[in-house]
Amino acid sequence: MSKESWLPTLKTDTPEEGYDLAVKLARKAVGMTQPDENVRKELRPVYANNADSLTFASQVVAINFQTVAAANNYWNE
Amino acid sequence: MSKESWLPTLKTDTPEEGYDLAVKLARKAVGMTQPDENVRKELRPVYANNADSLTFASQVVAINFQTVAAANNYWNE
Amino acid sequence: MSKESWLPTLKTDTPEEGYDLAVKLARKAVGMTQPDENVRKELRPVYANNADSLTFASQVVAINFQTVAAANNYWNE
Amino acid sequence: MSKESWLPTLKTDTPEEGYDLAVKLARKAVGMTQPDENVRKELRPVYANNADSLTFASQVVAINFQTVAAANNYWNE
Amino acid sequence: MSKESWLPTLKTDTPEEGYDLAVKLARKAVGMTQPDENVRKELRPVYANNADSLTFASQVVAINFQTVAAANNYWNE
Amino acid sequence: MSKESWLPTLKTDTPEEGYDLAVKLARKAVGMTQPDENVRKELRPVYANNADSLTFASQVVAINFQTVAAANNYWNE
Numbered sequence: 001m002s003k004e005s006w007l008p009t010l011k012t013d014t015p016e017e018g019y020d021l022a023v024k025l026a027r028k029a030v031g032m033t034q035p036d037e038n039v040r041k042e043l044r045p046v047y048a049n050n051a052d053s054l055t056f057a058s059q060v061v062a063i064n065f066q067t068v069a070a071a072n073n074y075w076n077e
Numbered sequence: 078m079s080k081e082s083w084l085p086t087l088k089t090d091t092p093e094e095g096y097d098l099a100v101k102l103a104r105k106a107v108g109m110t111q112p113d114e115n116v117r118k119e120l121r122p123v124y125a126n127n128a129d130s131l132t133f134a135s136q137v138v139a140i141n142f143q144t145v146a147a148a149n150n151y152w153n154e
Numbered sequence: 155m156s157k158e159s160w161l162p163t164l165k166t167d168t169p170e171e172g173y174d175l176a177v178k179l180a181r182k183a184v185g186m187t188q189p190d191e192n193v194r195k196e197l198r199p200v201y202a203n204n205a206d207s208l209t210f211a212s213q214v215v216a217i218n219f220q221t222v223a224a225a226n227n228y229w230n231e
Numbered sequence: 232m233s234k235e236s237w238l239p240t241l242k243t244d245t246p247e248e249g250y251d252l253a254v255k256l257a258r259k260a261v262g263m264t265q266p267d268e269n270v271r272k273e274l275r276p277v278y279a280n281n282a283d284s285l286t287f288a289s290q291v292v293a294i295n296f297q298t299v300a301a302a303n304n305y306w307n308e
Numbered sequence: 309m310s311k312e313s314w315l316p317t318l319k320t321d322t323p324e325e326g327y328d329l330a331v332k333l334a335r336k337a338v339g340m341t342q343p344d345e346n347v348r349k350e351l352r353p354v355y356a357n358n359a360d361s362l363t364f365a366s367q368v369v370a371i372n373f374q375t376v377a378a379a380n381n382y383w384n385e
Numbered sequence: 386m387s388k389e390s391w392l393p394t395l396k397t398d399t400p401e402e403g404y405d406l407a408v409k410l411a412r413k414a415v416g417m418t419q420p421d422e423n424v425r426k427e428l429r430p431v432y433a434n435n436a437d438s439l440t441f442a443s444q445v446v447a448i449n450f451q452t453v454a455a456a457n458n459y460w461n462e
Binding site for chain 5 (some may be wrong): 245254289306
């Protein structure tokens with residue numbers, strides 16, 4: 001496991017950190033598809049001001065959170 | 078587990094509280110993407126009056142409810 | 155478990171009742187996002203006469219049915 | 232289990248029958264949202280001739296097939 | 309298990325064959341909704357040249373691949 | 386298991402490699418639907434500069450990552 005990995009583990013100490021990791025996972029694929037940070041910054045106001053785009057972003061976080069939560073056995077012990 | 082965490086646990090006493098938590102999870106990602114509460118308030122009538130937007134919101138709750146329900150072993154016992 | 159809860163349990167006697175519960179779960183989030191029943195009634199003909207909106211509604215039911223079916227161990231025994 | 236139930240069980244003898252049941256589940260929610268058969272018939276050519284609508288229909292079947300396949304333990308044994 | 313079944317089993321020897329089966333599952337529902345092969349052929353260039361339609365097609369394959377992979381216990385052993 | 390297989394296994398050494406495999410799975414279905422690499426290249430700027438298209442791409446990666454993560458038992462030994 002490389003120290004430089006952006007994703008060394010799916011384990012987190014708390015559900016909240018797990019949720020943050022889900023957000024990170026959602027954003028990573030966006031960055032891999034559009035590597036230009038300037039373009040991503042220009043797009044941000046587009047979807048941050050559109051109701052359906054915000055729901056869509058929340059959906060992808062929800063899917064990733066399913067994965068992270070399962071990986072942590074839902075933080076039950 | 079910090080007292081200030083917005084998500085200290087995925088455990089709830091009842092399915093209904095679990096559903097409420099799923100709604101909270103869905104809204105959290107929206108708030109992280111659009112932190113400006115005023116903008117979110119302006120967007121609310123847009124999606125609250127659009128049939129597909131309402132279905133979309135329900136979909137994200139459904140995905141999060143899958144996670145919360147599994148975390149609570151579906152409240153069996 | 156409150157008697158007044160709209161969701162006291164995910165358990166149902168039959169798959170058909172489980173499907174009805176999935177429909178209820180899908181509608182609940184819509185009602186929480188748009189609490190005005192009159193608005194929801196006005197929106198009904200919009201999506202009930204649109205093919206993709208109907209498919210979308212069916213999708214949310216399908217996601218919720220996954221949860222309900224798992225909670226009932228797929229009604230095996 | 233009522234004889235008249237449209238969904239007496241999620242069990243099927245074969246994967247193919249399970250897939251047919253997934254299609255039935257997808258259509259059921261459409262029929263519950265739009266009970267008028269004539270309207271549904273009018274909508275059919277709309278989505279049956281639209282590529283994305285067909286993909287969407289296939290998606291809902293896929294989600295339901297996940298449920299049916301799990302209920303049948305993927306027909307292993 | 310009928311010899312003529314288009315889906316006699318969810319088991320495949322390799323992940324790659326499992327992925328092909330997921331594609332087959334995705335296409336089957338399309339064919340059941342639009343049985344006319346000529347119409348489907350006419351629609352092909354529409355979605356094959358549209359970025360979001362291609363992503364959508366990939367999504368349905370992904371959902372079906374979840375089912376097939378689980379049915380094969382992820383080809384572990 | 387053929388050496389030439391594009392998908393010999395779902396196992397990866399690390400979560401990061403698993404995420405890369407999820408991206409690969411998402412792209413594979415696109416390539417199977419639109420085999421012409423030139424067309425795909427032309428489409429790339431279309432979705433790489435559209436916020437919702439990027440979210441959509443991230444969603445399909447998320448679904449595939451669920452599969453890969455489960456196949457690796459979430460990299461918990």
